[in-house]
Amino acid sequence: MTDNASTETSDQPHVLPRGIRFAGVACGIKASGKRDVSMIVTDRPAVIAGVYTTNQIVAAPVVLTRSKTPTASGRVVLTNSGNANACTGEEGMQNAQTMCQQAADLVGCDPSDVMVMSTGVIGHPLPMEKVQSGIQSAFDNLSDDEEAYLASADAICTTDQFRKTASSTVTIDGHDYQITAMCKGAGMIAPNMATMLGVITTDAPIGPDAAHASLKSIADSTFNRVSVDGHTSTNDTVMLVATGLTDSKGASELSSDGLALWQEAASQVALRLAKLLVADGEGAARFFEVRVSGAASDSDALQIAKSVAASPLVKTAITGGDPNWGRIVSAAGYAGPKITPDRTTLVIDGVTVFENGTPQKIDAAKLSAAMKANSEVLADLRVGDGPGKASFWASDLTEAYVRFNSLYTT
Amino acid sequence: MTDNASTETSDQPHVLPRGIRFAGVACGIKASGKRDVSMIVTDRPAVIAGVYTTNQIVAAPVVLTRSKTPTASGRVVLTNSGNANACTGEEGMQNAQTMCQQAADLVGCDPSDVMVMSTGVIGHPLPMEKVQSGIQSAFDNLSDDEEAYLASADAICTTDQFRKTASSTVTIDGHDYQITAMCKGAGMIAPNMATMLGVITTDAPIGPDAAHASLKSIADSTFNRVSVDGHTSTNDTVMLVATGLTDSKGASELSSDGLALWQEAASQVALRLAKLLVADGEGAARFFEVRVSGAASDSDALQIAKSVAASPLVKTAITGGDPNWGRIVSAAGYAGPKITPDRTTLVIDGVTVFENGTPQKIDAAKLSAAMKANSEVLADLRVGDGPGKASFWASDLTEAYVRFNSLYTT
Known part of the structure; x- marks a missing residue:
């Protein structure tokens, strides 16, 4: 086995x-x-x-x-x-x-x-x-x-x-x-x-x-x-x-x-x-997993997870250890597949920051400190009540990435 | 009038x-x-x-x-x-x-x-x-x-x-x-x-x-x-x-x-x-126009132009004044719409860097200096012989963008 x-x-x-x-x-x-x-x-x-x-x-x-x-x-x-x-x-x-x-x-x-x-x-x-x-x-x-x-x-x-x-x-x-x-x-x-x-x-x-x-x-x-x-x-x-x-x-x-x-x-x-x-992504300081559930299908969930993982605003928030969850939720919202805003819930590193369309009272400084202390961040996003789910892994976006890629050939 | x-x-x-x-x-x-x-x-x-x-x-x-x-x-x-x-x-x-x-x-x-x-x-x-x-x-x-x-x-x-x-x-x-x-x-x-x-x-x-x-x-x-x-x-x-x-x-x-x-x-x-x-994009240092022609339709051309404009590798090359044209051509290649590689030609700020699928001998240092001297860069990309064309404008991607967006809320 x-x-x-x-x-x-x-x-x-x-x-x-x-x-x-x-x-x-x-x-x-x-x-x-x-x-x-x-x-x-x-x-x-x-x-x-x-x-x-x-x-x-x-x-x-x-x-x-x-x-x-x-x-x-x-x-x-x-x-x-x-x-x-x-x-x-x-x-x-x-x-x-x-x-x-x-x-x-x-x-x-x-x-x-x-x-x-x-x-x-x-x-x-x-x-x-x-x-x-x-x-x-x-x-x-x-x-x-x-x-x-x-x-x-x-x-x-x-x-x-x-x-x-x-x-x-x-x-x-x-x-x-x-x-x-x-x-x-x-x-x-x-x-x-x-x-x-x-x-x-x-x-x-x-x-x-x-x-x-x-x-x-x-x-x-x-x-x-x-x-x-x-x-x-x-x-x-x-x-x-x-x-x-x-x-x-x-x-x-x-x-x-x-x-x-x-x-x-x-x-x-x-x-x-x-x-x-x-x-080991170029310039990567932190690594994050986007886990999407509740989509209509697994492929919808994957498309949403990719959209979140690709957003420079999400990536820079991860870099800064910034629980700026609005960026994650909004990146799901423009991904394409149908989501249900009032059944959308986001949990970052175990802390529920947004539940069924309503922001939750959180200790942002504490969550930020926890994010900064880890090399990995997990964003667990439910977008509705469908059976579709998917995980996606991405690096963050750092000044080092920009510096490195601005100077690559010349 | x-x-x-x-x-x-x-x-x-x-x-x-x-x-x-x-x-x-x-x-x-x-x-x-x-x-x-x-x-x-x-x-x-x-x-x-x-x-x-x-x-x-x-x-x-x-x-x-x-x-x-x-x-x-x-x-x-x-x-x-x-x-x-x-x-x-x-x-x-x-x-x-x-x-x-x-x-x-x-x-x-x-x-x-x-x-x-x-x-x-x-x-x-x-x-x-x-x-x-x-x-x-x-x-x-x-x-x-x-x-x-x-x-x-x-x-x-x-x-x-x-x-x-x-x-x-x-x-x-x-x-x-x-x-x-x-x-x-x-x-x-x-x-x-x-x-x-x-x-x-x-x-x-x-x-x-x-x-x-x-x-x-x-x-x-x-x-x-x-x-x-x-x-x-x-x-x-x-x-x-x-x-x-x-x-x-x-x-x-x-x-x-x-x-x-x-x-x-x-x-x-x-x-x-x-x-x-x-x-005035956040942290923007340079501004670029992607002009696509030769696509099957205007909407195909727009999709290709968007793909080029969105690539962090293209954006950072623009930031660095780096005529790293392979990044532009490859971003067109994964955009989705059909392109014709051996009829693909790229002109950056008036210099033909890639013509009908073949790289051209260029003075990269001179082109880089010209790109750096301008606040605007024009990438003119022909992707085939179709009638479709479109223009798209984007900011570059700088360390300042990353710094700014890593520190936004917390």
Whole structure:
């Protein structure tokens, strides 16, 4: 059974799936000298599925990788950071293809078995000489130890302040399966992916179509429920790599019950990553959860929660530890879905500030102090008597975010 | 004919419409001691129309005033600032009614002929003793001179750094008509009104239904095309007061041709106010126009322009004078309407940075210097070959905005 407690944070040791090797190296794309090429290679052909940005302006690697998944013959997930290879025209597509060809030659597979991801600045051609030396070096450093996995997780980061990893073990029908994942943030984070890249690796035996459906469901309930700045990126990609290499007892493809168990465990891992991603939002000082109930449907509730989470006025109130609840209620009011104002109730960190359309007498200074003392704030909003509910997680909006993003390229 | 050049800024003297008096006084709702009660009274029953916030959470004065317009027997537009009378439950509605009754008693009309607007903090009961002394004092100070009009425009402001007024004279069929207007910003500014209040007064003879239709059209092309922070408020209201008192030659109700001329002139006045509102956005340092063309329809173009204008990453790039055009193009890509990436071209302040899907070689430092030297930036974005086009105006996003809104109530 799934044991949520086994979902570890990045501080804890990770057990890696069988049949997979990792590497993360620096090749000079990043002026800082930090790692910028990540390579994940399976020992044998593996199932690889992907979910991608919904932006119509998509980077060349997204166009290319999207055309290859889901597949049962995948071997490589190759990522560069520091340059998004987005809005780079025909040259960008050629560069993405060159990266795949080089990795395929090294690994000994077809270029169609290599998935490529890029993240970083938009609109600049990739420095291919550096990238190619990076790919060679990553290949030379592939290893199945935790150090290599962590280096790989480092190498997909851009403005992230810390690497984001999570893992879990799930036992299904007597077999132990590993789920070990990584992702990166940290700006352009919005629903329907973000400038986020993620890779979930597992040794569970899952077919390509099941892997695709499962990954989509996992992403919808985790990565698509977080927001830093509401800007959906050109590059967002989450990959699922399933080697199907189980313990010595052997195992056939997971049954639908088994897949459900695996998906629940993988969702916990992905949710952990999604929350790390929000906590590490550019300039984020505080992190908040908007929990909406009483809407007509779950999708209505999600739309309302997103509207609250996206409001700069709500975000700045969270930054200031300011229980300015009118901003939250009014953001629900313009979200779109029907709400019932005189059945609307808001509870912030356990304090009822607005009940059935009427403001409550509260000790605002005390509530503000409590909000400021926590790194997380919970806004629990009931908008009527319907059955719909949803949660959404977002970072606040700080002067540091503005400072950082005013100075990004020039 | 309409003479756009006659649309004056707030620095210039305003000619007031005939048959209308103004007052703006301080009654202590604002701790600062600034003016906080505005009163506009017509000499005789006048046409009053209104357009209102689309937020489902609406302030008591919006509920009340919305139920009274359009009308041909209007006499008063009464506004308090410093307190929005929003999310104030049953007590809030009683207070709004009390304000109308008091003004009606003073002016000698029915409470249904009094329109009330409020703006300021959400969720606090109105200090009615102060408000009532303010209404008396405003009535005592009513005057048809420019000083009273400017005091009235001051009294509707909240966090505005300057009052916003504009006026124009339009000659139709030999008659001169005045259009004299005011509005306030400056946070919670988003399409479909904002926390904006506005009053357009005129002495043109316009019937109530025509006034309503005309006002809606004016607002859609002006106030609904500006954004500071994307947060649609609970209180937004724009009123049109038409006294129908013309020059000594007399005039009957405007013909449809005459109304079109009047509407064009009034739209110019409203656009002037809308731009002042953006320029005075909370913490705004720079102001930008997004002009979209080549979309499938005008409404698609507007949706794309809004998406670009709302992106915190675009806004912070404008703040920094950073020609980070990938943020603009990618915000168009996730807006929703169909775009054609390889027919997408972006020109920033006259410099083509991206043409038909391919980045152009530019002198980024030079373009950045030019952006920084201007208080306005123009992003001209073609997204395909369709006939749809739209303009949208927005403020940037600064550390000052964040600082200000982190500290608003507590």
